[in-house]
Amino acid sequence: MSKLFYQGRGRKPVLDQARGVYMWDKNGRRYLDGSSGAMVCNIGHSNDHVLAAMQRQMEKSTFGYRLHFETEASENMAEKLAEKMPEGLDRVFFVSGGSEAVESAMKLARQYALAVGQGERWKIISRTPSYHGCTLGALATTGYTTLTAPFEPMMRVMPKVPAPRAYLDGLDPDAAATGRHYADMLARRIEEEGPENVLAFIVEPIGGASTGALVSPAGYLERVREICDQYGILLILDEVMTGAGRTGAFLGVDHWGVRPDIVVMSKGIGSGYAPLGAMVADRRLVEPVLDAGGFAHGFTYAGNPLACAAGLAVLEEIDRQDLCTNAAAMGEKLLARLNGLMQRHEIIGDVRGKGLLTAFEFMSDRSTKAPLPKQLNAHQRFVDIAYERGLIVYSRRTRDGVEGDHILVCPPLILNEGHIDEIIEGLDESLVQFAQEIAP
Ligand code: PLP
Numbered sequence: 133m134s135k136l137f138y139q140g141r142g143r144k145p146v147l148d149q150a151r152g153v154y155m156w157d158k159n160g161r162r163y164l165d166g167s168s169g170a171m172v173c174n175i176g177h178s179n180d181h182v183l184a185a186m187q188r189q190m191e192k193s194t195f196g197y198r199l200h201f202e203t204e205a206s207e208n209m210a211e212k213l214a215e216k217m218p219e220g221l222d223r224v225f226f227v228s229g230g231s232e233a234v235e236s237a238m239k240l241a242r243q244y245a246l247a248v249g250q251g252e253r254w255k256i257i258s259r260t261p262s263y264h265g266c267t268l269g270a271l272a273t274t275g276y277t278t279l280t281a282p283f284e285p286m287m288r289v290m291p292k293v294p295a296p297r298a299y300l301d302g303l304d305p306d307a308a309a310t311g312r313h314y315a316d317m318l319a320r321r322i323e324e325e326g327p328e329n330v331l332a333f334i335v336e337p338i339g340g341a342s343t344g345a346l347v348s349p350a351g352y353l354e355r356v357r358e359i360c361d362q363y364g365i366l367l368i369l370d371e372v373m374t375g376a377g378r379t380g381a382f383l384g385v386d387h388w389g390v391r392p393d394i395v396v397m398s399k400g401i402g403s404g405y406a407p408l409g410a411m412v413a414d415r416r417l418v419e420p421v422l423d424a425g426g427f428a429h430g431f432t433y434a435g436n437p438l439a440c441a442a443g444l445a446v447l448e449e450i451d452r453q454d455l456c457t458n459a460a461a462m463g464e465k466l467l468a469r470l471n472g473l474m475q476r477h478e479i480i481g482d483v484r485g486k487g488l489l490t491a492f493e494f495m496s497d498r499s500t501k502a503p504l505p506k507q508l509n510a511h512q513r514f515v516d517i518a519y520e521r522g523l524i525v526y527s528r529r530t531r532d533g534v535e536g537d538h539i540l541v542c543p544p545l546i547l548n549e550g551h552i553d554e555i556i557e558g559l560d561e562s563l564v565q566f567a568q569e570i571a572p
Pocket of ligand 1: 399
């Protein structure tokens with residue numbers, strides 16, 4: 133019996149090889165990676181350019197502690213990443229994952245407030261449902277009760293506002309009034325919490341696993357920015373899942389042209405080649421903190437040269453292969469095909485997403501938007517059926533507010549139309565089997 137454990141004890145096949153969008157287990161079975169792992173492997177598996185860059189870096193040095201050395205790899209990666217950020221966001225702090233990046237943003241925001249004489253500000257408002265990470269700070273902003281409840285006595289849970297699930301509330305996501313309706317909930321929450329205590333709002337521009345590819349309604353993020361400005365609150369964009377081209381632009385927020393104060397990234401910038409995350413902040417925030425004595429925060433592996441060499445090569449591949457454009461083009465086709473599945477399969481109640489961050493949600497009745505019964509554990513059962521057919525997809529049951537099972541379809545950005553055919557065929561067959569299983 134394996135000595136490993138994660139969330140559970142379940143034993144999966146042993147991974148042998150992976151290349152492009154495919155993975156093979158030790159028994160030689162092939163899988164199409166329709167979720168890029170956990171929305172990580174944006175450029176696909178075993179990319180030659182990245183492997184060569186890592187090999188070169190390994191032959192030079194694999195570790196240099198940040199108090200002793202800078203490395204060319206981390207300097208160059210920081211330059212390249214900053215080039216892709218909105219104007220002014222050019223101070224880069226490396227970490228090893230998404231939760232660490234969120235923690236770093238929370239602490240930078242707090243230290244900035246202290247440095248500019250606003251020490252009463254500490255509350256970071258976030259949304260329900262949302263996922264911002266599993267460490268206690270990031271978890272305090274996470275809106276997902278099953279994950280947060282056991283640890284509540286150990287952390288200071290942050291205030292929440294509802295995520296803009298227009299499709300469930302019967303609102304038109306393309307109407308400007310819808311975006312304003314949800315954004316104004318933030319303004320009301322700030323007033324309730326006491327504007328002088330509120331430090332920041334953290335938000336995913338397009339929801340990831342928690343909401344299942346929920347695209348911000350028209351005008352939402354623009355209005356959120358206005359509200360943050362009005363109250364002097366920082367806007368933190370969690371681009372851990374949406375960043376690095378996933379949604380058809382380098383950052384998810386680029387679709388709306390809204391300027392954040394801090395961006396947190398991970399997943400796609402390392403693309404699975406190395407554990408890498410980054411917080412990129414406006415220099416206007418960082419400079420006062422450094423002037424006031426420095427950022428009281430940091431991880432041993434920050435700026436690890438191997439991780440940064442991998443990250444730089446990943447960003448180069450995103451540019452060289454124009455993967456943002458491909459994600460946008462293939463995403464449109466994939467979304468259209470998912471809508472086609474919805475026409476054929478009554479059990480699909482909603483299809484949504486942007487670029488290659490797409491999802492569909494199961495409903496037992498489209499007109500009432502009623503979810504499938506919880507005891508079916510539909511999202512997990514569906515993922516298992518697809519897996520048995522060699523298609524990997526990702527799923528969650530939203531636990532906060534309205535219940536619902538959604539399946540995320542988020543393949544690597546190197547996707548082509550042949551891969552889309554394969555994905556749709558695998559989903560179609562899996563949907564037929566699933567519908568038969570749950571038929572009364
Ligand atoms: N933020 C978002 C939006 C995420 O999707 C995740 C992980 O899924 C995290 C933060 C946490 O990242 P990690 O698991 O690398 O700590």
